[in-house]
Amino acid sequence: MQITVMQNVLQANEKKASEIRELLKQKKIFMVNLISSPGSGKTTLLEKSLPILKEKYRVAVIEGDVETDRDAKRLDGYGVPIALITTSGACHLESVSIEKAFSALDLDALDLIFVENVGNLVCPAEFDIGENVKVAILSTPEGDDKPMKYPLLFREASLVILNKTDLLEHVNFNSDNFYSDLKNLKGNLEVIETSCKNGLGIDEWIEWLQNKIENL
Amino acid sequence: MQITVMQNVLQANEKKASEIRELLKQKKIFMVNLISSPGSGKTTLLEKSLPILKEKYRVAVIEGDVETDRDAKRLDGYGVPIALITTSGACHLESVSIEKAFSALDLDALDLIFVENVGNLVCPAEFDIGENVKVAILSTPEGDDKPMKYPLLFREASLVILNKTDLLEHVNFNSDNFYSDLKNLKGNLEVIETSCKNGLGIDEWIEWLQNKIENL
Numbered sequence: 001m002q003i004t005v006m007q008n009v010l011q012a013n014e015k016k017a018s019e020i021r022e023l024l025k026q027k028k029i030f031m032v033n034l035i036s037s038p039g040s041g042k043t044t045l046l047e048k049s050l051p052i053l054k055e056k057y058r059v060a061v062i063e064g065d066v067e068t069d070r071d072a073k074r075l076d077g078y079g080v081p082i083a084l085i086t087t088s089g090a091c092h093l094e095s096v097s098i099e100k101a102f103s104a105l106d107l108d109a110l111d112l113i114f115v116e117n118v119g120n121l122v123c124p125a126e127f128d129i130g131e132n133v134k135v136a137i138l139s140t141p142e143g144d145d146k147p148m149k150y151p152l153l154f155r156e157a158s159l160v161i162l163n164k165t166d167l168l169e170h171v172n173f174n175s176d177n178f179y180s181d182l183k184n185l186k187g188n189l190e191v192i193e194t195s196c197k198n199g200l201g202i203d204e205w206i207e208w209l210q211n212k213i214e215n216l
Numbered sequence: 217m218q219i220t221v222m223q224n225v226l227q228a229n230e231k232k233a234s235e236i237r238e239l240l241k242q243k244k245i246f247m248v249n250l251i252s253s254p255g256s257g258k259t260t261l262l263e264k265s266l267p268i269l270k271e272k273y274r275v276a277v278i279e280g281d282v283e284t285d286r287d288a289k290r291l292d293g294y295g296v297p298i299a300l301i302t303t304s305g306a307c308h309l310e311s312v313s314i315e316k317a318f319s320a321l322d323l324d325a326l327d328l329i330f331v332e333n334v335g336n337l338v339c340p341a342e343f344d345i346g347e348n349v350k351v352a353i354l355s356t357p358e359g360d361d362k363p364m365k366y367p368l369l370f371r372e373a374s375l376v377i378l379n380k381t382d383l384l385e386h387v388n389f390n391s392d393n394f395y396s397d398l399k400n401l402k403g404n405l406e407v408i409e410t411s412c413k414n415g416l417g418i419d420e421w422i423e424w425l426q427n428k429i430e431n432l
Contacts, residue, residue: 005221037253038337038366039358066338068364089368091307091338119365120338121254122282122307141357141380142255149284150254150335152305164357170386 013127016095020130023107030213031113033129035153036137038119041163043071044196045137045205046114050078052206057111057213062101064093064118071116081105092123095130112213121146125153133158133212140164141171144178147185154182159190159208166195229343232311236346239323246429247329249345251369252353254335257379259287260412261353261421262330266294268422273327273429278317280309280334287332297321308339311346328429337362341369349374349428356380357387360394363401370398375406375424382411 024031034042046061053059060081063072072084083101085093093115105113115131117124125134136157138146141164147154154160160182168175182189192208194201240247250258262277269275276297279288288300299317301309309331321329331347333340341350352373354362357380363370370376376398384391398405408424410417 037255037335037358038362039253066366066368070361070365089338089342091336118338119253120307120336122305122334122336123339126305139255139357141355141383142253145286146254149286150282152282167357167383167386170383 010126013094013096016099017128017130020095020098020102021132023102024113024130024132027107027110028216029107029110029113030209030216031115031131032209033115033117033124033131033134034137035117035121035124035134035157036119036139037121037142040119040137040139040142041196042116042119042137043074045161045163045194046075046116047078048196048199048202049206049209050075050080052202053112053209054078054080056210058109059112059114060105060110062093062098062105062113062115064097064116066090066118081110087118091118091120092127093117093129094127098129112209121150121153125150125156132216135159135161137161137163140167140173143172144174144181147178148181151185154185154189157189159192161201161205162191162193164195164197165193165200166197226342229310229312232315233344233346236311236314236318237348239318240329240346240348243323243326244432245323245326245329246425246432247331247347248425249331249333249340249347249350250353251333251337251340251350251373252335252355253337253358256335256353256355256358257412258332258335258353259290261377261379261410262291262332263294264412264415264418265330265422265425266291266296268418269328269425270294270296272426274325275328275330276321276326278309278314278321278329278331280313280332282306282334297326303334307334307336308343309333309345310343314345328425337366337369341366341372348432351375351377353377353379356383356389359388360390360397363394364397367401370401370405373405375408377417377421378407378409380411380413381409381416382413
């Protein structure tokens with residue numbers, strides 16, 4: 001019974017996600033689904049990226065949070081439209097949430113949408129929200145073993161951002177093990193190492209995005 | 217439909233959790249449900265705690281993981297029984313998982329059981345597994361804003377362990393905001409600051425546990 005309902009939920013989600021993907025294609029909008037644990041740096045990465053990207057693209061952010069508007073407030077003032085989805089306890093965004101957020105955005109005036117998913121390395125990976133790419137963010141203090149322990153996200157992702165590299169010397173993170181595990185999981189997965197503190201890798205991340213957007 | 221099924225799932229879980237709680241009471245076992253994001257230090261805290269606790273108590277660990285037996289392997293060699301539950305993708309443990317794990321443990325030979333839940337700040341907080349206490353672990357790199365953003369766990373917890381305090385000088389963590397938010401969420405919530413790197417607070421954590429166990 002529970003399994004059947006879950007299958008129905010996933011099927012309904014897939015259907016809506018396909019509609020969203022089709023709409024984004026028509027509107028020539030690139031949509032990025034940012035997924036990570038709480039505190040890996042999704043919002044901070046956006047704070048570093050928005051000032052650069054908005055010079056070239058018309059950007060919006062869909063901000064998913066279990067509770068509070070704290071992340072949305074942090075991004076307020078960057079001069080891009082922000083649609084906040086508060087899930088009231090739910091552990092991930094679904095495509096129907098994105099459809100609702102779209103009603104608060106002018107899609108004809110956008111080239112790029114970031115979706116900051118709920119902080120969770122498990123559930124958001126299961127739900128297609130119609131995005132062009134999933135980007136997994138892992139921060140070095142979380143440990144090199146996370147791709148193998150939470151493999152679905154890393155299999156689903158088009159890019160891994162290894163964030164907080166400025167902390168590498170202070171934490172137990174074995175880069176060799178990390179890259180070796182990722183290769184075993186998904187051989188061709190791109191990784192960009194970043195630090196939002198010292199700026200490392202931000203330009204590479206922006207270039208990666210630009211390349212994707214230009215090749216839409 | 218989905219809501220009804222979820223209610224049924226939660227009710228069935230509660231019922232089983234009550235049975236587990238009753239069984240633990242009969243057997244005079246104290247059970248701790250450790251909940252945190254991936255990489256906050258649950259396994260490392262156990263690595264620091266088991267050698268001390270096993271001198272005084274008969275301890276076992278129930279190890280919950282989405283995939284892999286990596287954490288169970290890390291705890292192997294500490295001389296305590298370990299029951300591994302691999303959830304095959306599921307984002308939390310339920311009371312029925314604990315019941316299954318019990319079949320692999322000799323409950324008559326135990327005083328203390330740690331359950332290391334799946335790394336996830338959202339879903340595990342929703343599921344009573346029959347534990348005596350939930351302990352929330354937050355590590356400083358995750359940020360001081362997490363209690364307000366993921367409030368259910370912090371409301372449910374009997375204790376918060378603020379881990380990786382050795383990284384405080386390298387990360388953006390405002391202790392005043394953290395304690396002020398916690399007070400607003402749940403005025404009387406105990407916090408122990410720990411570092412598994414330099415050993416800070418481990419004795420206080422052990423004392424906290426001993427006090428709970430002695431007062432069972």
